[in-house]
Amino acid sequence: MFIFVALKFVFKMRHTVFLLFVLLVNLTIAQNQKEVIFSIDNEPVYKDEFVRIYNKNIDLVKDESQKDVDEYLQLFIDYKLKVLQAEELNLDEKNSFKREFDGYRKQLAKNYLTDTNASEALVKEAYDRLLKEVKAKHILVLVDEAASPDDTLNAYNKIVSFRDEALKVGFDAEMKAVHDGRSIYGEDLGYFSVFRMVYPFESAAYNTPVGEISEPIRTKFGYHIIKVEDIRENRGELEVAHVMVASSGSDTPDAKKHAEQKIKEVYEKLKNDELPFEELAATYSDDKASAVNGGRLSRFGSGNLSSSTFEEAAFGLKEPGDFTQPFKSEFGWHIIKLLKKYPVGSYEEEKGNLEMQIKQDSRSKYITEKYVDELKNQYSFKENKEGWDVVEAMVNDSLMMRRWSFDKEDPKVKQELFSINNDKSVKVVEFLSLLEIRQKRAAIKNVDRFVNAGYTSFVQQQILDYKEEHLAEENPEYAGTIKEYRDGLLLFDLMQFKIWDKAKTDTLGLETFYENHKDNYMWKNRAEAVIAKCNSKKIAETVQNLFKANKDVANIKETVNTTDRINAVITSKTIEVGDVAVPESYTLAEGVSKVIETRPGEFYVIKAGVVKSPELKTLEDAKGKVISDYQQYLEQEWLDGLREGHVIEVNKKVLKKVKKEVK
Incomplete structure (x- = not known):
């Protein structure tokens, strides 16, 4: 089934007497520019939408007939009819639909609710540093x-x-x-x-x-x-292994001398190739956490370790495989072996990691602050001093004890605190209600700081919420993507309701369909078979001999496979002529086949029983195919009915222009 995604641009118009004439002129121009390719019950579908969807999906189409514009247009009309019926059935009012759609919408909106220029600037700054x-x-x-x-x-x-x-x-x-x-x-x-x-x-x-x-x-x-x-x-990062003999300033002179002697003995063994470094670390290192891994430490850069002495010795090594002489740090004696160097990559190589680190770092708040400042200007953000005076008069030190409350019916808290774009007024009561909740989970040491920080966060969220609410009006790309998802989700629910569930649960309808189409569900020549897929010709020949000796499957598996290696995968099933489970070159016949090589390292041997002649499959045997065919039947019947119930008019002149454009 081909799945379409649809886009639709949403425009919001504000009608005032002063602007009425201008809007009517602009509307006329817009309609002239947006050519209608077809309509359903006089509701237009525009050429630019159709062309965009066609171009977007054409490379995904496997069926060559669907690349034909005329064929594609019919599929697109069917798609629009389905979405229309989903809306008529109020599937978009279901709580499950609303939850899923709202979750996706919010997730998608996050990609648009940020200042990409500020983000890029921070990434560039981080790379330069x-x-x-x-x-x-x-x-x-x-x-x-x-x-x-x-x-x-x-x-x-x-x-x-x-x-x-x-x-x-x-x-x-x-x-x-x-x-x-x-x-x-x-x-x-x-x-x-x-x-x-x-x-x-x-x-x-x-x-x-x-x-x-x-x-x-x-x-x-x-x-x-x-x-x-x-x-x-920047010296980049290193991966090293080390042997450590613990020694501290509080050790006795004898203990210090013993530690030094021990590390020198390890060093001599290393120089003389008596044992690999990994074995020396496992045997002699007092750093037990790394010793079990051959002394290997996690990758590190400058300033990552608590010992600058250790860092400098490690970065002094030139080539992987080099190792230091014994040296002393704050923790004891060490020998370090260089395993790998990781120099700083190019900007493109480092960019993804830097973006991830910025999101987790405090600097990410600067992106939000800058973006919100821009939105404040865009949306004519205005604060009301009288509203803030109410806030200051009502908050007090009881916030620190988490016991503060206020009268939500007090007329003063109904005052405006700030406005956004002259069409959204945020009241004092909304902010104070938030403070009342937040006090319960905050350790408040300074009331003024708590209130001011809360206000900044509250304003940011209100601005971003407003942006999200109007995103579809301002951003055609977002509007199109969210419309695609909405229609796709509706279509899935509709198909589930009208076709898929019915095909699975309508027992009588399924049986009737099977009876009327029995000729489509015939067995070809078939046989019960055991199929062995082997990883070498030698194993395949062994299996072939075991088949001929009439050994059972369990015995064969035990003979050719080990606990560490599976040399042959053996399955039993009914196979037909042309079955995809066997090689194309295999001819169905009773007995044991020759060894068939399908590609390097893949060999088949098949043992088939008595070959049965073609006959009708039972409904149970053919159920999967019958359900699939029944679904297609129900869908086509449904679509035919949909078209009968609606007036569809195609603009042939515009369609002709589309054909030229897409070619």
């Missing part, structure tokens, strides 16, 4: 995102004073002087690349020149200043 690695130190003054204004200002003033002092005495000296490990941290971060730090910190690090100290920056952790010490080319 991926090419580099920044070496930096920072000083952090911890302050919670929900901290009071006084605490936030105090933290900011501290970081400013630290920066002023660092410019005088040097960053290292200031970092050492202020670090207390509780509310102030001074840390050497080493080298890192994109996505290793939170986005605001990453941006400040990449935008600060080497040797300089950044201005104070705010992250979710608090206020930072950053000293950028170096920027180098």
